[in-house]
Amino acid sequence: xxxxxxxxxxxxxxxxxxxxxxxxxxxxxxxxxxxxxxxxxxxxxxxxxxxxxxxxxxxxxxxxxxxxxxxxxxxxxxxxxxxxxxxxxxxxxxxxxxxxxxxxxxxxxxxxxxxx
Amino acid sequence: xxxxxxxxxxxxxxxxxxxxxxxxxxxxxxxxxxxxxxxxxxxxxxxxxxxxxxxxxxxxxxxxxxxxxxxxxxxxxxxxxxxxxxxxxxxxxxxxxxxxxxxxxxxxxx
Numbered sequence: 001x002x003x004x005x006x007x008x009x010x011x012x013x014x015x016x017x018x019x020x021x022x023x024x025x026x027x028x029x030x031x032x033x034x035x036x037x038x039x040x041x042x043x044x045x046x047x048x049x050x051x052x053x054x055x056x057x058x059x060x061x062x063x064x065x066x067x068x069x070x071x072x073x074x075x076x077x078x079x080x081x082x083x084x085x086x087x088x089x090x091x092x093x094x095x096x097x098x099x100x101x102x103x104x105x106x107x108x109x110x111x112x113x114x115x116x
Numbered sequence: 117x118x119x120x121x122x123x124x125x126x127x128x129x130x131x132x133x134x135x136x137x138x139x140x141x142x143x144x145x146x147x148x149x150x151x152x153x154x155x156x157x158x159x160x161x162x163x164x165x166x167x168x169x170x171x172x173x174x175x176x177x178x179x180x181x182x183x184x185x186x187x188x189x190x191x192x193x194x195x196x197x198x199x200x201x202x203x204x205x206x207x208x209x210x211x212x213x214x215x216x217x218x219x220x221x222x223x224x225x226x
Contacts, residue, residue: 004159033214035214035216040218040219041218041219042206042208042216042217042218042219043160043206043214043216044216045213045214045215048213056212056213058213090159090160092159092160103210103214104150104162104165105162105214106162107152107159107160107161108159109157109158109159110159
């Protein structure tokens with residue numbers, strides 16, 4: 001049990017719709033990262049937020065956006081959903097005062113998104 | 117750019133047998149390295165990490181990994197596998213982001 005919770009657990013959307021996924025970080029953690037894990041693949045880094053600001057971004061288009069709130073909970077928003085967005089979306093929280101390198105990330109169980 | 121490669125997509129071992137999962141990294145300097153495990157329907161759980169110092173690191177659940185700079189490897193080992201170890205295993209190296217390998221799926225047969 002990592003203390004990182006994600007909601008919802010499962011979600012079904014249709015192409016073109018918008019979706020919001022939520023993450024509650026482990027107590028005391030000020031950094032949250034989001035990952036997309038397609039079936040049979042490793043997690044792919046989407047972006048990271050540190051103290052409510054984006055702190056790094058992977059190779060994902062701008063229709064993937066995020067927010068981090070003062071209580072360090074976070075949202076991942078995806079606009080104009082495409083079929084290839086179907087994946088497990090993982091949130092990870094960590095305590096960071098600097099570079100990503102030593103961040104030990106604690107993962108939630110993920111949200112399974114299916115786009116039809 | 118940093119990257120990790122896990123050459124084995126799937127491994128099957130008998131319960132009680134030893135296990136080694138391979139991970140090769142690409143990194144300019146001495147890397148930090150992580151191994152995570154993902155059980156079905158679960159998020160990723162940290163097994164162990166290497167930052168510096170002793171090249172043999174111990175983790176949870178009886179796992180260990182050895183950092184070998186000469187081979188650019190960080191292989192995960194366990195002397196005796198239990199049925200509950202069946203899962204997906206990921207090696208990761210952080211840089212400006214966390215880079216995960218594609219994973220190795222472990223099946224344990226009785």
